[in-house]
Amino acid sequence: MALHETIEQTVTGLGYELVEIERTSGGLLRVTIDQPQVEGMPEQFINAEDCEKITRQLQFVLEVEGAAYSRLEVSSPGIDRPLRSEKDFVRFTGELVDITLKAAIGSAAAAGSGIAASRKKFRGTLERAASGWQIVWSEEPAVKPGVKVSKNRVSAPLQAMGFTLDEIAQARLAPVVDFKGRRPKSPPATEI
Structure with missing residues (x-):
């Protein structure tokens, strides 16, 4: 064996x-x-x-x-656990992940989206999509602790990119250090 x-x-x-x-x-x-x-x-x-x-x-x-x-x-796999199989992606849907693509997204996919055509690395929330999977993120910089944020501040728009598991070179849970533990996932919204 x-x-x-x-x-x-x-x-x-x-x-x-x-x-x-x-x-x-x-x-x-x-x-x-x-x-x-x-x-x-x-x-x-x-x-x-x-x-x-x-x-x-x-x-x-x-x-x-x-x-x-x-x-x-x-x-143990640690807080930056690798995602290798479809089962891992299903298990960690809704979590913050780091994804590296095998090839850059290219100019056709980047056209009009504001994303660099040579970009291969993304950090965002993993979601299930009709054609496979997608990652959703915002280019807004993180707010530093202790800094006041204006109520009138306009948030950066969310961006999404679809992908298949064959296009991924590496996928891992993004290391989230929270001394209170990972927050439980909110239940998915139900349609009425």
């Missing part, structure tokens, strides 16, 4: 989700795990005990399989 399949089977068998496997030239085997999202339940996070449990099981399994590695590291 291949190393990736062995690790994935072990991690999922213990009730976790495999996010990423990375091997370095120095013999480091890095395994990133997450808690699977259960509909209707609050989001759970990986802790040190979870990593320890997976580490012990993987050490045993990899020894039995005869896998070559010098050091095993099991960790």
Whole structure:
């Protein structure tokens, strides 16, 4: 059995989700795990005990399989979790994400939008669109803490760009540091 399949089977068998496997030239085997999202339940996070449990099981399994590695590291995906599959995009719809496209948007897409044709990186809210996915953002600079904002200030308009998963080079949750924890997503508006 291949190393990736062995690790994935072990991690999922213990009730976790495999996010990423990375091997370095120095013999480091890095395994990133997450808690699977259960509909209707609050989001759970990986802790040190979870990593320890997976580490012990993987050490045993990899020894039995005869896998070559010098050091095993099991960790959580962190606040800038990579988004790799359709399932990840569905799970994190409505969250702030950083997206890097494989190719620049080009002059045809940028025409009249005010976006540079050579732009490949975007930060905004991930949303489901009719043709796949879209990211929505505003070019308005963030307000610094303690600075008063006029009530008459006109907000910059929101911009949106549609994309498919095939067009993405890299997608990650944008690191939001909030010492009160990530805010729960507001429920989607229902149509009447």
